[in-house]
Amino acid sequence: MKKVEVLAPAGNLPSLRAAVDNGADAVYFGFRDATNARNFEGLNFSESEAVQGIDYARRHGVKANVVLNTFPQVNDPSPWYRAVDAAARLKADAIILANAALLRYCRERHPQLPIHLSVQASASNAEAIRFYQRHFNIARVILPRVLTAPEIRALHEKIDVELEVFAFGGLCVMAEGRCHLSSFVTGVSPNIEGVCSPARAVRFENTDGKLRTRLGGALIAEYAEGEDAAYPTICKGRFEANDRVYHVMEEPGSLNILEILPQVIEAGVSSLKIEGRQRTKSYVGTVTKILRQAVDAYYEAPGAYRAKPAWLRALNATSEGATHTLGTYEESWQ
Amino acid sequence: MKISMGPVLFEWGRTALKDFYRRMAFETAADVLYLGEVVCSKRQGIHLDELEPLVRELAPSGKELVVSTLGLVMSDEEQENLHRLKDLAVGMGLKIEANDMAGIGVGEGHALVAGPHVNVYNPATLDFLQEVGVVRMVFPVELPADSIAGIIQAPRARPVEFEVFAHGRLPLTFSARCYTARAFRLSKANCQYKCGDFPDGLITRTQEGEGLLSMNGIQTMSEKVHTLIGEVVRLEALGVELVRLSPQSRFMSEIVAVWRDTLDRRLSPEEGLAKLAEFNGGEPFCNGYFHNKPGMSYHRP
Numbered sequence: 001m002k003k004v005e006v007l008a009p010a011g012n013l014p015s016l017r018a019a020v021d022n023g024a025d026a027v028y029f030g031f032r033d034a035t036n037a038r039n040f041e042g043l044n045f046s047e048s049e050a051v052q053g054i055d056y057a058r059r060h061g062v063k064a065n066v067v068l069n070t071f072p073q074v075n076d077p078s079p080w081y082r083a084v085d086a087a088a089r090l091k092a093d094a095i096i097l098a099n100a101a102l103l104r105y106c107r108e109r110h111p112q113l114p115i116h117l118s119v120q121a122s123a124s125n126a127e128a129i130r131f132y133q134r135h136f137n138i139a140r141v142i143l144p145r146v147l148t149a150p151e152i153r154a155l156h157e158k159i160d161v162e163l164e165v166f167a168f169g170g171l172c173v174m175a176e177g178r179c180h181l182s183s184f185v186t187g188v189s190p191n192i193e194g195v196c197s198p199a200r201a202v203r204f205e206n207t208d209g210k211l212r213t214r215l216g217g218a219l220i221a222e223y224a225e226g227e228d229a230a231y232p233t234i235c236k237g238r239f240e241a242n243d244r245v246y247h248v249m250e251e252p253g254s255l256n257i258l259e260i261l262p263q264v265i266e267a268g269v270s271s272l273k274i275e276g277r278q279r280t281k282s283y284v285g286t287v288t289k290i291l292r293q294a295v296d297a298y299y300e301a302p303g304a305y306r307a308k309p310a311w312l313r314a315l316n317a318t319s320e321g322a323t324h325t326l327g328t329y330e331e332s333w334q
Numbered sequence: 335m336k337i338s339m340g341p342v343l344f345e346w347g348r349t350a351l352k353d354f355y356r357r358m359a360f361e362t363a364a365d366v367l368y369l370g371e372v373v374c375s376k377r378q379g380i381h382l383d384e385l386e387p388l389v390r391e392l393a394p395s396g397k398e399l400v401v402s403t404l405g406l407v408m409s410d411e412e413q414e415n416l417h418r419l420k421d422l423a424v425g426m427g428l429k430i431e432a433n434d435m436a437g438i439g440v441g442e443g444h445a446l447v448a449g450p451h452v453n454v455y456n457p458a459t460l461d462f463l464q465e466v467g468v469v470r471m472v473f474p475v476e477l478p479a480d481s482i483a484g485i486i487q488a489p490r491a492r493p494v495e496f497e498v499f500a501h502g503r504l505p506l507t508f509s510a511r512c513y514t515a516r517a518f519r520l521s522k523a524n525c526q527y528k529c530g531d532f533p534d535g536l537i538t539r540t541q542e543g544e545g546l547l548s549m550n551g552i553q554t555m556s557e558k559v560h561t562l563i564g565e566v567v568r569l570e571a572l573g574v575e576l577v578r579l580s581p582q583s584r585f586m587s588e589i590v591a592v593w594r595d596t597l598d599r600r601l602s603p604e605e606g607l608a609k610l611a612e613f614n615g616g617e618p619f620c621n622g623y624f625h626n627k628p629g630m631s632y633h634r635p
Contacts, residue, residue, distance in 0.1 A: 069456035072458070073455070073456065074456050075480070099455070101459045104458075105491050121403075124406065124408050125436050127435075127439045127440050128407065128438075128439055130439060132435070132440075145511070154410070172553070174509045178453065178507060179507040180476045180552065180629065183623070184506055184628060185546075191453065191476075216542055218544070239540055241539070242542070245541060248513060248547075249509070250511075250519070283434040333511065333521075
């Protein structure tokens with residue numbers, strides 16, 4: 001039986017090594033510019049770091065995927081095309097792309113380089129996936145976080161590309177790649193500049209015993225003394241609607257599928273993705289290690305698999321709000 | 335410039351929807367009408383079987399009718415409906431507005447409009463989409479004027495029409511989760527069609543009371559109405575051919591009339607804006623995206 005892959009994020013070389021050393025089957029990383037959706041300061045890889053990272057992964061039998069998941073800008077798209085060429089030159093195991101223009105370029109110029117369709121392409125159904133397959137011969141699609149586990153299984157039966165799904169980490173609750181909430185309040189588009197809720201637009205204000213978090217001037221949440229404040233994003237904001245104040249879209253916390261791991265694996269997915277290229281190497285190491293243990297435990301005795309409380313505790317400790325959700329994998333969440 | 339009436343994004347029920355389209359077709363100066371459900375396939379709007387008779391009924395108005403399709407496609411049933419909508423549109427000689435790549439894929443080879451939910455951020459993407467059938471595109475709502483200009487002005491093999499989302503609550507995102515149902519502690523599976531009680535969406539405010547968003551089922555919109563009426567001269571100069579007005583529950587005929595008068599210079603943009611403000615209950619507008627600023631902000635043209 002082909003085992004599902006554990007795919008870990010790498011925001012820098014130390015994180016990449018932590019992923020490899022803790023049992024990842026594959027890692028993914030982006031270049032240090034707006035060509036990928038975690039364009040945070042001090043993060044990501046120069047070309048020479050990418051060479052070292054790919055070399056380290058390969059020596060340990062681990063695959064390395066390069067992420068290029070933003071949309072080339074009108075005035076200067078050249079960095080995106082250069083990044084595609086670089087990924088091919090460095091012999092990445094796959095390139096993760098979202099934009100049709102780049103998909104076409106990559107398919108024509110680098111036919112040997114496997115393409116994984118980015119979650120940012122928002123392909124949530126067989127028709128969209130077949131369209132991308134027909135035109136660009138994609139090898140894999142990374143599913144947006146909009147489908148339930150049974151829907152993923154049904155989708156798998158209809159298409160013949162690999163499926164990659166998010167298993168752990170920050171939870172986008174919107175159809176990825178088509179969310180303008182961050183640009184609505186900050187003016188910075190994740191699709192163009194590769195960063196959602198940029199730190200430079202964030203403010204924490206501590207007055208009259210209350211903590212207020214703001215993004216681009218909009219009040220995202222007001223906390224009483226002693227409450228833990230979450231990093232302000234619109235989709236995890238506490239607002240007033242229908243005469244009550246609550247997390248109108250979603251509570252802060254992490255997606256964690258360990259409790260339904262057998263269901264997700266048996267849906268036919270090829271890869272379990274850990275979110276968090278912006279996180280520390282200790283986060284990457286911890287999460288990778290636990291996912292490795294969980295996946296191995298499943299294959300040892302699929303019928304006897306149970307998510308261990310110790311795994312959940314350790315994962316919750318890495319997560320904002322120290323809680324987790326099955327998110328959209330469970331229909332009742334929707 | 336032509337005026338297009340975008341698809342109705344809210345749950346108004348089939349009778350009100352049909353009445354709305356009849357009024358827009360026969361009593362307003364709108365040139366193009368987009369028909370079809372974009373937000374949620376559970377809604378009780380115009381059924382597929384009713385679309386063809388409605389198209390025949392509206393045809394004598396002389397308006398261009400376009401069939402709009404779903405923004406977030408997930409289920410098998412939604413994909414089967416896409417095929418049926420495509421067959422209907424092709425059979426009646428209508429364009430199809432795709433709002434998901436599934437719509438582009440199903441409609442490939444036919445006359446397509448790339449709706450605002452299909453990501454076109456650069457000329458090369460539009461080139462590709464033109465090859466698969468796109469003859470008109472609606473810019474993503476967050477694109478600033480400079481990017482719109484860059485895409486319009488890029489050299490291309492075949493002409494394509496450009497449409498800008500010019501008036502209405504901004505459609506900002508879709509989710510698998512229904513936020514209107516959630517506001518009533520319900521799940522989407524048992525939503526009780528709560529969105530039908532909010533003909534312009536459920537207003538969501540910050541804890542300081544500032545209007546921020548409007549929840550429209552699985553769609554999140556701006557609370558403020560976005561308008562580019564002050565920018566009509568610039569839009570024309572950029573080469574935009576259609577301005578999209580997004581339906582709202584009140585004063586839509588009046589809003590079309592103000593836009594027509596402004597486009598035809600019977601009103602100045604300032605006068606047009608002042609009139610629109612009357613139909614917006616004096617509430618502030620937003621237009622920041624066009625100016626490369628936060629979408630919720632307003633900037634003098």
